[in-house]
Every structure is written in C-alpha cells, then in structure tokens.
Amino acid sequence: MQFDPSSSVPPALAPPAPQPFLIPPAKRLSFICGLTLATVLVGLVELAFKRGVAGAIAVDTLSDFAAAIWRYTDWAISSFVLGLAQWVILRQYGLTHLWIVATGMGGLIAQAVGFGWQAKLGLVLSRLAYVWLGLAQGFVLRRDARSAWLWLFVPPVTFVLSSLLFLVMLGQTPTGIAVGLPGPPYVALIPALTLQGLLPAIALCSLRQKGSSARRQSSDAEFQATAEVTDLALLRSLAQQLQAQLHQTTIAEMAGDQDLIYLVDVTAEGAIAMYQPVNQAAFDYAEQTPLPALAEIEPAGQAGQANQEKYGSEVATLARFQVIFQATGDITIRSSNGEPLS
Structure with a gap:
C-alpha cells in the first residue's frame, strides 16, 4: 500500500495480511x-x-x-x-x-x-x-x-x-x-x-514463514485493545521525540521504490513500546529500519505477554503514530489515522 504523504486524506490502514519470508x-x-x-x-x-x-x-x-x-x-x-x-x-x-x-x-x-x-x-x-x-x-x-x-x-x-x-x-x-x-x-x-x-x-x-496469520491476529487484538493518547500537544511532543530517535539511527537502503508503513506505539516517556507493519514491504524489510533496535520489546503480536509483564498497568495509554519510511529516504510521522500533526 502506497500513498502520498503530503496528502491530507487519511489512508486506509487495515493490514493486508502480510506473509513474511523465511529469508528476509x-x-x-x-x-x-x-x-x-x-x-x-x-x-x-x-x-x-x-x-x-x-x-x-x-x-x-x-x-x-x-x-x-x-x-x-x-x-x-x-x-x-x-x-x-x-x-x-x-x-x-x-x-x-x-x-x-x-x-x-x-x-x-x-x-x-x-x-x-x-x-x-x-x-x-x-x-x-x-x-x-x-x-x-x-x-x-x-x-x-x-x-x-x-x-x-x-x-x-x-x-x-x-x-x-x-x-x-x-x-x-x-x-x-x-x-x-x-x-x-x-x-x-x-x-x-x-x-x-x-x-x-x-x-x-x-518459502514463507509459518504461523504469520496467528501472529497478525494477536497483533491486531493487542493494538485494538490499547488506549490511545488524544492530547494533540502531547502527541506533537512525542512525535518530535520519535523523529529524533529515528534520525539518530543509521537507516539502511530501503525496499526499492516502496514506502514502508508502520503503526508505532510510544510511551509517555517517549520510548517505543511496540510496532506493527502495515504493508507487505514493511513486514519484509522491518530489519532494515531502526524500529527493532529502538523498540523496548518485540514487535506487536510476537511478545504481547512480555509487554504485559514488563509494563503491567503502567502503560495503559500509548501514543500511536503512523511512521512512513519513504523510498526517497525521508521519514514522515503522522497520527494513527494518517492525519498531519502540524
């Protein structure tokens, strides 16, 4: 799924059931x-x-x-x-x-x-x-x-x-x-x-990995159950912190001309709690982004239990962002529904 990041029209964010390859x-x-x-x-x-x-x-x-x-x-x-x-x-x-x-x-x-x-x-x-x-x-x-x-x-x-x-x-x-x-x-x-x-x-x-459907369903459920931050000022502040974290990390060459789109949950302290690939390219090339290294836990759906054990009730509300690693090399951060934060 690709879209123009400058557009004010929110894209549809229903994950298209990505199937990861055994060899990325x-x-x-x-x-x-x-x-x-x-x-x-x-x-x-x-x-x-x-x-x-x-x-x-x-x-x-x-x-x-x-x-x-x-x-x-x-x-x-x-x-x-x-x-x-x-x-x-x-x-x-x-x-x-x-x-x-x-x-x-x-x-x-x-x-x-x-x-x-x-x-x-x-x-x-x-x-x-x-x-x-x-x-x-x-x-x-x-x-x-x-x-x-x-x-x-x-x-x-x-x-x-x-x-x-x-x-x-x-x-x-x-x-x-x-x-x-x-x-x-x-x-x-x-x-x-x-x-x-x-x-x-x-x-x-x-060959494609086995059991990706189960991981995807768990990921969807975990993301849907998470309460989101709605305060616009706090969202903008956390988005700036997230942008700084991503730009401090060296980003490898991305997937050709495809945008990599993720939903990223951030704690009130600015730490990445979990992330979810939205499109197939994002699933296949996740290891080329800084998200795995910056996330405090494994990708959503693969370590939901670890998330609960680590954070408990302290992370009841998370700021959710849509992060787009563009084919041009730029990084765009929007609200979870694709709206600009500026």
Whole structure:
C-alpha cells in the first residue's frame, strides 16, 4: 500500500495480511552466497579427504564387507558435515540443529539408495533417490515454513541437474557420448557443487514463514485493545521525540521504490513500546529500519505477554503514530489515522 504523504486524506490502514519470508528479502543475496559457498567448500574438502584416505587404505583391495563399511562411513561423514555447514548459515534464520540430523540421515539414505539404483538407472536418474533427503529436510522445515512439502522435490531436482552439469563438464552425456567439453575433475566438480548450493538457497528464499496469520491476529487484538493518547500537544511532543530517535539511527537502503508503513506505539516517556507493519514491504524489510533496535520489546503480536509483564498497568495509554519510511529516504510521522500533526 502506497500513498502520498503530503496528502491530507487519511489512508486506509487495515493490514493486508502480510506473509513474511523465511529469508528476509534484504538478506537474500548474502544468504545465497553463504549457502552456496558452504556447499562448494564442503564438496571440495570431501573430495580431497576421500582421495587421501582411499590412497592410504587402498580401498580397491578391501573385501566386499570392508568396502561397504567404507562407503557408508564416507556417506555419513559427508552428509553430516554438509548439514553442519548449511546449519551454520541457516541458524540465524530460526532453523534448529535438527537440520544437521535431517541432512545427515537423509543424505546417507539417499546415497545408499542411489548407489543401488545406479546400475539400472545410471548416474543421473539414480539421483532421484535424493527425494529421501528432501523428505527429511522437509520435516524440519515444516515447523517454520509454509508449503514445506514442496521441499520434497528440491534435492532430487538439484542433484539430477548437477549430475548432468558434471557429466557435460567432463565432456560426456549421460549415455557416454563425448560432447567436446573435456576438463579436469575439479573443474567439472566446482560448477556442479555451485548448483547444489545455489538451487536450494533460491528455493529457501521463496518459502514463507509459518504461523504469520496467528501472529497478525494477536497483533491486531493487542493494538485494538490499547488506549490511545488524544492530547494533540502531547502527541506533537512525542512525535518530535520519535523523529529524533529515528534520525539518530543509521537507516539502511530501503525496499526499492516502496514506502514502508508502520503503526508505532510510544510511551509517555517517549520510548517505543511496540510496532506493527502495515504493508507487505514493511513486514519484509522491518530489519532494515531502526524500529527493532529502538523498540523496548518485540514487535506487536510476537511478545504481547512480555509487554504485559514488563509494563503491567503502567502503560495503559500509548501514543500511536503512523511512521512512513519513504523510498526517497525521508521519514514522515503522522497520527494513527494518517492525519498531519502540524
């Protein structure tokens, strides 16, 4: 929702049911780069480790049973290390350490099943076994993300495409026909590993958080139950204090050409008690504003109980303002119904 801040006509302020992304748009680029880099590094370290150990223990001379033990050990180590590396990136977005377990167990099962399928289906189609990895990771994602069942298809599609790319970089098609692009194994492996990190990272960026409707309803109820300051002189004074707080904080680059609109409740002492995004852009880019750092509690609807415990009956009346972070970089503060305070 956008409007002209200079207009005296109050805009409609009914929140449009924003749905936050699992990965905030402002952090997508760094997230994609981080997850992709982690995947590539793990793959290269795994290859170097495997070659070193294989040469040291002469894997080719092992018995069938010992060779099977070696394979499963290698699969387990590579899967759990990949899960750990990915979780280091994902934990800052709310995913628990269960991601490590899911990636480790799912990857182990997928590689074991794919190894059995490879003789009949070939290298590329055997990667469809990574549906087991998608199933395991999907169980973890369903706690935090909507439509997590779609993750079932992400790993198999990713590994099928990366295997095709690997073969092409080696100079072969899946049928073994040369295509004229030969290169060393490391040269072929790096693009394939990059794809293995890039596609899941992009897929994670498309997921939306789960349970945002419940948080929004709680937020609405809390805002509606709050008594507002009506004294115009006090409102103007508190608005000036709020403007000073916001301008003292460095504001990151905002969401393109979109205005970010919030309802902000301020105590009689001028402290920000809680805030509520009004439009989708405000929800997605809240972390780029100074509001999370300045608010004395979490955003409304996410810590209503903490608000009551902290303030009790002392904050029965709050001054509510409409704060607009404009695409031009300016900050406009109006009354809660959008009317100018001057």
